[in-house]
Amino acid sequence: MASESTAKTATSITEHLHEELLNSSDVEEFLDELARVSARNLSESGDEVLCGITLLRQRKAATIASSGTAARAVSQIECQSEQSPGMAASLEQVTVHVPDVNDEERWPEYCEAVLDQGIRSVLAIPFRLEGETKATLLLYSHRTSRFEGRVLTAAEDFVRQTSLALRLAVRFAHYSETAAHLRATLESRTVIDVAVGIIMAQNRCSQQDAFELLKAASSTRNSKLHIVAAAVVNALGQGPARTHYDG
Secondary structure, X not given: OHHHHHHHHHHHHHHHHHXXXXXXXXXXXXXXXXXXXXXXXXXXXXXXXXXXEEEEOOOOOOEEEXXXXXXXXXXXHHHHOOOOHHHXXXXXXXXXXXXXXXXXXXXXXXXXXXXXXXXXXXXXXXXXXXXXXXXXXEEEEOOOOOOOOHHHHHHHHHHHHHHHHHHHHHXXXXXXXXXXXXXXXXXXXXXXXXXXXXXXXXXXXXXXXXXXXXXXXXXXHOOOHHHHHHHXXXXXXXXXXXXXXXX
């Protein structure tokens, strides 16, 4: 019966996260909900666990999610520290357990900072993601030896259950960012092409000559080409150039 109950709980969590993934506007919003779900499922009555999640993506600033204000303050210490349990878990892809922060010698500056926040034990577990993207579940407690035995096992099981949802969230974020970049590129290209056409008509010159005039104006004004092009288009008083494509 216990295993059946656990399976139902895992299914419930997975379904909730998949629904949240569909409803979230961005990966940050999803991560915050994942942190709250983690804290709720790994806390006990009268013994709250603080939860943070760090997400590291190529050429992106680190994303920090948290189950609340106190958890965010501690999680930010992870990203401000060159060496920490969370960083070690992320880079080495292993679970890092600190039963008593006061006795930990590997990360003295980090330990001093979290002790100032009243944290006495830490658990960092990496999510199983794809490629170069790294994410870590960070659990904090105000008492020592909070994450031992079955609690540690339950936390690792929880990360395994939720890694797929996080992989999907990261993949969706990548596709969304790629689409946004493509749209911005198309819009810039459109306004440049329209500006070139205007310059050709006004100066009775070739397309290449018109483009060179636009580049020269961009260089003289020390402004990006598409910004100068937009100014040329707007000077006609007909509004900005529109990009038409099938969305």
